[in-house]
Amino acid sequence: MNKNISIQTADFSLADEVALLEQDNEIDGAVVTFTGRVRNKNEGLKVSGLFLEHYPGMTELSLEKIIASARKRWNIGRVKIIHRIGQLKIGEQIVFVGVTSKHRQDAFAANEFIMDFLKVKAPFWKKELTEEGEKWLGARNTDNDKAKQWD
Amino acid sequence: MIKVVFFAGLREQLGCAELTIPSVHITTINALKLVLVELNPHWQVYFENKALLSAVNHDMVDGEHPIKSGDEVAFFPPVTGG
Numbered sequence: 631m632n633k634n635i636s637i638q639t640a641d642f643s644l645a646d647e648v649a650l651l652e653q654d655n656e657i658d659g660a661v662v663t664f665t666g667r668v669r670n671k672n673e674g675l676k677v678s679g680l681f682l683e684h685y686p687g688m689t690e691l692s693l694e695k696i697i698a699s700a701r702k703r704w705n706i707g708r709v710k711i712i713h714r715i716g717q718l719k720i721g722e723q724i725v726f727v728g729v730t731s732k733h734r735q736d737a738f739a740a741n742e743f744i745m746d747f748l749k750v751k752a753p754f755w756k757k758e759l760t761e762e763g764e765k766w767l768g769a770r771n772t773d774n775d776k777a778k779q780w781d
Numbered sequence: 782m783i784k785v786v787f788f789a790g791l792r793e794q795l796g797c798a799e800l801t802i803p804s805v806h807i808t809t810i811n812a813l814k815l816v817l818v819e820l821n822p823h824w825q826v827y828f829e830n831k832a833l834l835s836a837v838n839h840d841m842v843d844g845e846h847p848i849k850s851g852d853e854v855a856f857f858p859p860v861t862g863g
Contacts, residue, residue: 666863682862683788683789684862685786685788685836685839685855685857687839688836688839688840688855691839691840692839692841713862713863724863725862725863745863748862748863749860749862749863750860751841751860752860752862752863753788753836753855753857753860753862754860754861754862754863755788755789755790755857755858755860755861755862756861756862757789757790766789766790766793766858766861767861768858768859768861769832769858769859769860769861
């Protein structure tokens with residue numbers, strides 16, 4: 631099990647994750663983090679929460695491949711990905727991506743790259759609880775276009 | 782035998798999370814889809830969906846990808862994490 635990847639129902643602490651990325655790390659001057667949260671609206675409908683499902687085994691493998699691709703493109707140090715599953719309320723944290731590097735450009739780019747590919751390759755599915763009932767989310771073309779920009 | 786698993790909206794539409802099927806004559810993902818629809822005619826509409834994704838042994842693949850006995854094949858809708 632790769633400790634750089636965590637699929638969990640529990641919440642996470644941004645401060646703790648940053649501390650781990652920085653702990654005994656004297657070579658990296660840049661720490662870039664992204665946190666994704668549950669919004670209160672989507673496609674014009676009020677959302678009261680989310681349910682997140684994933685494909686155990688494939689999820690971890692796909693995220694490891696995305697990290698490996700990022701390492702080939704940029705000179706990055708530490709990487710941490712956390713993705714929550716199960717029932718989530720408005721405002722709760724869903725996903726965390728943290729990347730360190732010697733200089734900021736590598737960590738900025740690699741963080742965005744990892745999120746873009748997580749969106750289109752990692753087997754997670756969101757079911758929204760809306761005012762009109764439960765609804766599985768459809769894929770967004772904009773997410774596919776965003777990932778293709780890295781080709 | 783081939784283990785077949787379904788996820789998210791597709792699992793709910795099919796009313797099935799997982800099944801096993803003899804691998805005889807099933808050589809590709811597309812061939813497996815045809816056999817599944819033959820066994821469950823009301824699944825046709827879901828397997829005709831061009832957006833449906835598939836994976837073999839945790840690796841995303843296309844319809845021509847070969848499969849063999851012992852493989853785990855997954856079918857699922859486009860992913861929506863993050």
